[in-house]
Amino acid sequence: xxxSAKRERFLNVALELIHKKGFKATTIxxxxxxxxxxxxxxxxxxxxxxxxLETYLFSIQDEFHDSIDLVLGSTHTPKEKLRLVISSYIQIxxxxxxxxxxxxxxxxxxxxxxxxxxxNRREDYENKVKTIIKEGITKDEFRKVDIxxxxxxxxxxxxxVYLSYINPQSKINAxxxxxxxxxxxxxxxxxx
Amino acid sequence: xxxSAKRERFLNVALELIHKKGFKATTIxxxxxxxxxxxxxxxxxxxxxxxxLETYLFSIQDEFHDSIDLVLGSTHTPKEKLRLVISSYIQIxxxxxxxxxxxxxxxxxxxxxxxxxxxNRREDYENKVKTIIKEGITKDEFRKVDIxxxxxxxxxxxxxVYLSYINPQSKINAxxxxxxxxxxxxxxxxxx
DNA sequence: TATTTACATCAACAATTGTTGATGTAAAAT
DNA sequence: ATTTTACATCAACAATTGTTGATGTAAATA
Numbered sequence: 001x002x003x004s005a006k007r008e009r010f011l012n013v014a015l016e017l018i019h020k021k022g023f024k025a026t027t028i029x030x031x032x033x034x035x036x037x038x039x040x041x042x043x044x045x046x047x048x049x050x051x052x053l054e055t056y057l058f059s060i061q062d063e064f065h066d067s068i069d070l071v072l073g074s075t076h077t078p079k080e081k082l083r084l085v086i087s088s089y090i091q092i093x094x095x096x097x098x099x100x101x102x103x104x105x106x107x108x109x110x111x112x113x114x115x116x117x118x119x120n121r122r123e124d125y126e127n128k129v130k131t132i133i134k135e136g137i138t139k140d141e142f143r144k145v146d147i148x149x150x151x152x153x154x155x156x157x158x159x160x161v162y163l164s165y166i167n168p169q170s171k172i173n174a175x176x177x178x179x180x181x182x183x184x185x186x187x188x189x190x191x192x
Numbered sequence: 193x194x195x196s197a198k199r200e201r202f203l204n205v206a207l208e209l210i211h212k213k214g215f216k217a218t219t220i221x222x223x224x225x226x227x228x229x230x231x232x233x234x235x236x237x238x239x240x241x242x243x244x245l246e247t248y249l250f251s252i253q254d255e256f257h258d259s260i261d262l263v264l265g266s267t268h269t270p271k272e273k274l275r276l277v278i279s280s281y282i283q284i285x286x287x288x289x290x291x292x293x294x295x296x297x298x299x300x301x302x303x304x305x306x307x308x309x310x311x312n313r314r315e316d317y318e319n320k321v322k323t324i325i326k327e328g329i330t331k332d333e334f335r336k337v338d339i340x341x342x343x344x345x346x347x348x349x350x351x352x353v354y355l356s357y358i359n360p361q362s363k364i365n366a367x368x369x370x371x372x373x374x375x376x377x378x379x380x381x382x383x384x
Numbered sequence: 385t386a387t388t389t390a391c392a393t394c395a396a397c398a399a400t401t402g403t404t405g406a407t408g409t410a411a412a413a414t
Numbered sequence: 415a416t417t418t419t420a421c422a423t424c425a426a427c428a429a430t431t432g433t434t435g436a437t438g439t440a441a442a443t444a
């Protein structure tokens with residue numbers, strides 16, 4: 001699949017539609033209509049409806065991995081590492097809120113064997129966060145929290161953020177999200 | 193619709209199936225097959241596929257509202273109120289993890305006008321949490337956090353908990369979830 | 385200039401979907 | 415004893431679905 005301006009537009013329109021209606025509820029005919037062209041023409045842009053979803057999900061998943069790998073490879077303290085992970089997570093979300101929404105809500109619609117690949121990769125990411133938290137506890141920077149629970153909680157705390165970037169009438173100032181969220185999460189973990 | 197033992201079983205089997213496959217992906221034929229009876233027989237238990245989803249969602253949504261109303265009507269301090277809300281939220285989740293999963297993932301499949309009712313009611317709940325946080329700030333028990341962001345974060349921190357009650361191979365001890373989560377959330381809010 | 389490429393339309397398919405009507409039967413209520 | 419109720423089966427519907435093959439055209443490439 002090439003990357004032309006037309007294809008770029010196609011992918012964006014389809015993405016917003018899938019976000020709005022949900023993947024299953026969005027038909028190829030819906031996408032075609034939204035773009036004002038024939039149903040069959042959709043297949044000049046994609047191989048299948050499934051592959052379309054895969055494109056979105058694996059692309060943004062890769063970006064998340066790249067960013068956390070950068071942090072993991074650094075020499076910062078655990079506290080600084082966690083702060084950086086939160087920061088980069090929010091930055092990616094700000095840049096690609098719709099794909100992040102799919103990541104949160106539509107991954108179930110993947111089919112095997114790609115679903116398994118996706119889930120393994122997601123677990124990888126969680127394990128990387130876990131590593132940071134473990135290191136923080138070992139180095140006595142973090143309280144002796146339950147690692148499983150804390151990892152889940154940290155991840156979940158971040159998962160709603162895309163909403164404030166998608167919804168234009170959101171009263172939430174996107175700029176202060178990072179500060180507030182970082183404060184909140186670190187307060188729950190860091191030793192005082 | 194009556195409440196017989198057979199209907200009870202039907203609702204439970206359908207619920208787990210819908211949770212596992214997703215609402216859209218679960219067909220009436222899937223449900224029938226899982227129960228080992230004919231497709232048409234399903235309609236002796238429900239009016240429509242839609243109404244089935246509504247049954248689950250509004251039922252557990254009501255329970256959440258009842259429990260937070262109890263807390264709001266009490267004379268506790270904001271900190272104690274928040275602790276009670278978290279506690280009752282987790283208890284409901286523990287009792288009805290599959291319905292909680294639908295609440296988190298499948299509400300989009302509701303159709304108008306019921307979708308609007310659901311969303312208004314969900315906003316109501318969030319506003320009730322907001323009220324507690326506001327009160328905590330006013331009474332100087334909580335830090336001067338951003339109310340919108342904090343409410344979202346608190347709610348999101350709780351939304352993953354059903355996983356540990358559904359997944360039997362979860363390494364997470366269900367008993368300590370409440371303690372850890374309460375600690376985490378309060379640490380992010382309470383003034384020290 | 386000749387040819388490949390990207391984008392577009394039309395018609396049609398096979399499969400899957402939620403739902404209904406007709407009909408039956410055993411148990412419960414009258 | 416009779417009638418209603420709860421639960422069950424069978425066959426069939428109309429609508430919607432993802433996808434394909436045949437065909438066209440304008441622009442980019444050779």
